[in-house]
Amino acid sequence: MIPNEFIQTLLSRVDIVAVVDRYVPLKKAGTNFVACCPFHSEKTPSFTVSPAKQFYHCFGCSAHGTAISFLMEFGGKPFPDAVEELARDAGLEVPRTHIPPAAGDRDEALDLSAVLLQAAKFYRLQLKESERAIAYLKGRGLSGPVAARFGIGYAPDDWQPLTAAFPDYQSKVLETAGLVIAGDAGKRYDRFRDRIMFPIHDGSGRVIGFGGRVLDKGEPKYLNSPETPLFSKGRELYGIFQARPAIRTAGRVVVVEGYMDVVALAQHGVEFAVATLGTATTPTHAQKLFRVTDTVIFCFDGDEAGRRAAWRALENTLSVLADGKDARFLFLPDGEDPDDYIRLRGKSAFEALLDEAMPLSDFLLGELATRHPPRSAEGRAALVNAAKPLLAQLAAPVFGALLRQRLAEIAGLPEREMTALVPIQQPVSVTPPVRRGAVSRPAPSLIRGLIQCLLLQPELARRIPVPKPLGANVDGAALAALVAFCETSKAPLTTAGVMQHFAGGTYEELFVAALTAAESEGLTAELLETELVEAVNRYWLNAQKRGDNAESRRAPPAELSVEETERARQRKLARDRVGGGT
Structure with a gap:
């Protein structure tokens, strides 16, 4: 395990501009550097790298992160490899810590991801020992290298085979990880038995769960890990980690329905495929895919069930679709799946099908016309009525206008x-407002202002008693977590280090939004301490006015000098003028 203190130290010594510039040529733009985003196709640069924050952010697709995140997302490196590479560049040696679990703390000491990785290694070893499982994979046309690339394994046909991998089979963490099930009278047994095992990786390459397929006839045909602290099937996509480089090269991704489809396509050279995990495509799935590429092709069986699944994918894609993004639908001949099709006809035939995939607009309007034939006034009225809630979800103004135009013709x-x-939805801008004269906009909330100050200069939390709101809303809880981390961290505190610590957590998106907006709110490093002290004092004063004794007694207010007070007053007047006098 890599200590968190080392991550903080490493990020304080790394220059994110130099790291990103190795892969993406950057141009100076004011205090920042810009480029066309490497995570989606665009003609006008919206990808910004801040040397002050040591953070990157794309205003087009919302990709963001630190130098570590960039190597993971762009380079497809697992977290430890990204840290190792940056450490070599900085001349540092990565320390490893191993804390032996105490008798009463064994479960707490075991890390979920480490347990899942250990299980994946065990299943891979078991595959080598099972001639039956190997014969099954060979019968499906899979080679050893492709099976190894996806980490495919085998769960033996027994009740407790994982006892060979985990001596403490009663450990609570095995149940939390979804590897074992507690049956009647507390008796435990393995969740996955006599199945081909497909490890499910997140975007950084960590094993977060498994999918198991029966070798012979049996139900369920596919069995996934349950929802766990690491795994949620509505958020994850099978094969996304392995497919990311090929997706960028191909400029498109194909979404299929099963693990074997992904692996079979890769076996035949179509390496830009991913699969949902036994659930309909969700808006989160679509958002993840459109961050990687501009063209997403949903591939389904041509039967009635396949068309229903495609329609659900369409409904859940509309809300995240943007102008310049292209969602398409491919329906295979009845009774065939991608695995069957590519094995029978080959790569060229399958890619030819992809090239002819149906645009979302054609599928949407064609399906509505099938359900509500526009041969009469009543049919046309029903068609428009059915289209209204779908088009209302669109936030892509140009695409929405063109769809309304076609709907009007029909x-x-x-x-x-x-x-x-069918009114046109107003798009939600993902870019901060540009000041041209007096632009009216509300000031950030007091707590959001405190968060911004600490994100820009986290060391201030060690000198100034910043409040940690009790029983607060999300902003308050985020501030409390941020202050607690800054107060207890022993390493140098930097913006990048803080953002890396909270990456993937509950408050990541909130912190990204606050950090991105910080410059547009007029916050600069030179006056941050004054800004923070003033905000802290206002917080305690508001607590007293509310009669919140529990809050107001928790910490003394900070003090401003006469000069600092005057600077704060002048800055407030300036902000009021910019905000239109509000």
């Missing part, structure tokens, strides 16, 4: 009337 209505019947 319904035989003037475009002006169609726009009145």
Whole structure:
């Protein structure tokens, strides 16, 4: 395990501009550096790298992170490898810590991801020992290198085979990880038995769960890990870690329905495929995919069940679709899946099908016309009525306008009337507002302002008694977590180090939004301490006014000098003028 203190120290010595510039040529733009985003296709640069924050952010696709995150996301490196590479560049040696578990703390000492990785290694070893499992994979046309690339293994046909991998089979963590099930009278047994095992990796390459497929006939055909602290099937995609480089090269990703489809496609050279995990495509899935590429092709069986699944994917993609993003749908001949198709016809035939995939607009309007044939006024009215809630989800203004235009043609209505019947959604801007004269905008909340100050200069938490709100909302809880981390960390505190610590956690998106908005709010490093002290004092004063004795007694207010007080007053007046006098 790599100590958190080392991560903080490493990020304080790394220059993110130099790291990113090795892979993506950067251009100076004011105090920052910009480029066309490497995570999605664009013509106008929206990818910003801040040397002051040691953080990157794309205003187009919301990709963000530290130097470690960049090597993981762009380079496809697991977390330890990314840390090792940066450490070599900085001339540091990565320390490893191993804390032997105490008798009463064994479960707490075991790390979920480490347990899952150990299980994956065990299943791989068991595959080598099972001639039956090997014969099954060979019968499906899989080679050894492809099986190794995806870490495929085998769960033996027994009740407790994992006892060979985990001497403490009663450990609570095995149940938490979804590897064992507690049956009647507390008797435990393995969840996965006599199945081909497919490790599920997150975007950084960690094993977070498993999918198991029966070798012979049996139900369920596929069995996934249950929801765990690491694994949620509505958020994860099988094969995304292995496929990311090929997705960028191909400029597209194909989404299929099963693990074997992904592996079979890779076996035949189509390496840009991923699969949902026994669930319908969710908005989170679509958002993840569109961060990696501009073209997403959903591939389904051509039967009725496949078309229903495709329609659910369409519904859940609309809300995250942006102008310039392309969602398409491919329906295979009835009774065939991608595994069957590519084994029978080969890579070229499958890629030819992908090239002819149906645009989302054609699928949407065609399906609605099938359900509500526009041969009568009643049919056309029903079609428009069915389209309204779908088009209302769109936040892509150009695409939405073009869809309304086509809908108006089908319904035989003037475009002006169609726009009145189906209003155009106003897109939510992901870029900070640009100041041109007096732009009216609300000031950030007091707690959000405290968060911004600490993210820009986290060392201030060691000198100034910043409040940790009790029983607060999400912003308050995020501030409390941020202050607690800054107060207890023994390593040098930097913006990048703080953001890396909270990466992937509950407050990551909130912190990213606060950090991204910090410059547009007029916060600069030179006056941050004054800004923070003023905000802390206002916080305690508000607590007293509310009669919140528990809050107001928790810490003394910080003090401002006469000069600092005057600077704070002048800055507030300036902000009020910029904000339109509010």
